[in-house]
Amino acid sequence: MRITARSLLAQVAGDFTELHPPRGPEGRPAADGPLGWPGYDEMRARAQQRTGEHESVVYGTGRLGGVEAVLLCFEFGYLGGSLGERTGDRIEAAHVRARAGRLPLVTLVATGGSRMQEGMRALVQLQRVARQTALTRAAGLPQLAVVRDPTTGGGWATLAAGADVVLALPGAQAAFAGSRVRPRGADPAAYTVEAQHAAGHLDRIVPEAELPTTLARWLALLAGPGTGRARPAPAPVPYALPGPTACGRLPDSGTEAVARARAAGRPRAAAYLDAYFADRQEISGDRCSGADEGVLCGFGLHDGRTVAYAAQCGTPTRPAGYRTVARLIRMAGRLHIPVLTLIDTPGAANGPEDERSGAGPAISEVFAAVAEATVPVTSLLIGEGGSGGALAMAAPGRLWVTPDSYFSVIAPELAAAILKRGSEQVPQTAEELRLRPQDAVELGVARGVVETAHGTAGTPGVKGTVRGVTGTPADGE
Template sequence: MPSGREPARAVIELVASGFVELPDDLGPSDPLGWPGYDLAVAQATERTGERESVVCGVADIGGVTAVVVAFEFGFLGGSLGTRTGARIEQAFTHARERRVPVVSLIATGGSRMQEGTLALLQLQRIAGQIALTREAGLPHVAVLRDPTTGGGWATLGAGADVVLGLSGAQVGFAGSRVRPPGYSVTHQFAAGLVDQLVPPDELRDRLERWLKLLTTPAAEAPVPKAMGASTLPETGWDAVLRARAPSRPRARDYLAACFDWHEPINGDRAGGVDPGVLCGFGHRDGVTIAYAAQCGTATRPAGFRTAARLVTLADRLGIPVLTLVDTPGAANDATAEKAGAGAAIADMFTAIAAARVPITTLLIGEGGSGGALAFAAPDRMWVTPDSYFAVISPELAAAILKREQARTKETADQLRLRPQDLVELGIARGIAELDQAGQATAM
């Protein structure tokens, strides 16, 4: 099973079929005249059968044609030199020409010392190719093998659209020779820098699922059917109590009902994870829909940033988005403020406002102020019978208006926060799966 030290071609064979290597014309490269470098390269070639530390070509992964960039760790520790950069550049260029995704199977110790700063400059070269591939709207999936350090992590790894980490891999910017060992892919996952931890024996299946998801966009996300109450609330306070009921269906229930299967992404790529926000891509009737769902808790800055990352990625790949709104509001404690709550909320508002793909929103529970509105698509929000949306909670509204606590229910009515109120006010387009008789119906 792949980890990192296996030969590049063996790893390719494990995850793909029909591999055809891209031709190249790599001449010798010893820009610094480093003593013994030519001999080291010759020995690496004899030992591995490869002429460089990456093997690049086209292969089939689960029925999807992809360009594969596989690192040969046995060739000078999978290090990045000038010829490595040339091969990676060629691979990304070929992917854009053929309009196919890129899969990077990374195992590298970093830049090649024997080529000095010229080797380091390959990071800019690779970053340029990643940027061009993003602009072309093509997906890039990275697999972090053991080890993935230095520039390989800081470009191909961390810069990919979806980052899969093999269990037990060492992953970090600094390698074990310049800092104590032990910083693993598990730490990177906990910090929101890796999307999924993958057991080696599941890698092929996971790659097949991801490539299918990222290359089969739906036209738009349909409105999910309501799963909870079948009648509308009589009063504003009734609506609030329904939305806060512990037994009400939550985001996980809706996602399970909406999709045949789905794969999550993880984290905001800035060191944070909010377990109260679920983001990813789901397959339904043979096509893909992205999702960003609140789980009923106060949404933290990492949650907004993760959702904004999801919307931005889906938009770039032409995949429609479904958002599920359910939060009492944005987290506003000292920790959230320090983590940039306002800026994170702004990121989500902007991502939705800038999206060119259709975004469908379903309010499935509490819609608390701006923390909920940031997840909602303008003019494309539907509501369920057990939901409400308000500028602020009735309790806090009453307090701000200096009303007695006993007037909270009255305040809820005056806020006009019921599902039917939201439709009448033009805030929502309709009540999900509600027929004229007021009963929830199936899609």
């Protein structure tokens, strides 16, 4: 049996207070709806008797963890959770309440789509939903959606897929095409949340038992104390984490810099994120083609405030990874949250499939997102900085480097090959390219080399002193 709307609301939120949309113009409603659909009034009466609801959605305010939010929950038992005009009234009223109270909006979706008995009067509610979503987004308020079984048609295309963060319950149907209108012989697995997650269209699949905690953690990050400031301070620069080489010692040559950045035991992005954040939640996928496991994006809690992060994990970055980074930076801008980027890639992935997936346009999206960012972006090079695929992630004027890193216009081996030099000349090429981290500072590309954290590796990096610049960076500056 599907869980009812009120049972789910009781699970995820405390102190839920139901709200009702304002009354419309007085007058007797048309019999059987705007189309005069035979028996429509009887259908609604039976649905009300069966569910106890007057419409397919219930909305109100409640607390998730320590954050008050507007909640909008679908009752699938009421005409399949379909969207009609009165459904649109409630969805609009929920958004208006969220904006009036500066509250985040959580939508728990379970719908078969637009209500056929109301025809086009029902379908145009999707435009109404899209308008309200856009207004709430423009107001800088976070929107979270939970995909339940089923979420199809316009409900998937607007309420779910249009949210900032999209979560899903395991095994749920999620597709534009409902189960009765799909091509004959279509694989049912292609219409599940698992397939949508693999394709980069939603962020995470969450077991129902974990949903209350997950939603509370997300809201604490996106709408908790200290968020939403119009001009947030930059993210503090992390310390460098100790690697297998001499702690904190700068490399003597370009060849040594490259070797240290490529060392198997060097700390990678996950270690930096674990050391920097007390709690974090990830987003996943570019919303159009897929996800890149070599890029970690999300929001975390550092020293009591939220910081967005985008981190390369040392692998060639795929187009989906770059598009996810651009999505993260733009979302952080709307929500007034500063951004930290961790750079570590030999370069952009450059296989035939990567080119077909739009490697160039995807990298361009990140360059544009950083250039247009309305919140401060702080960048730290923690390993390899391979050409434009790495530079796209770097904030101009706010880039720092670790002792175990190098930045290069191209890898020294490839530079030697292009210049028609033998392999024995690769070390000389590395010197001529000036690849040491201190070279990046002297060339004006980076602001400084961060100090290495000593003691416990899990100590969050805070305001580390920086060689190569005067003084100590205050809050990332």
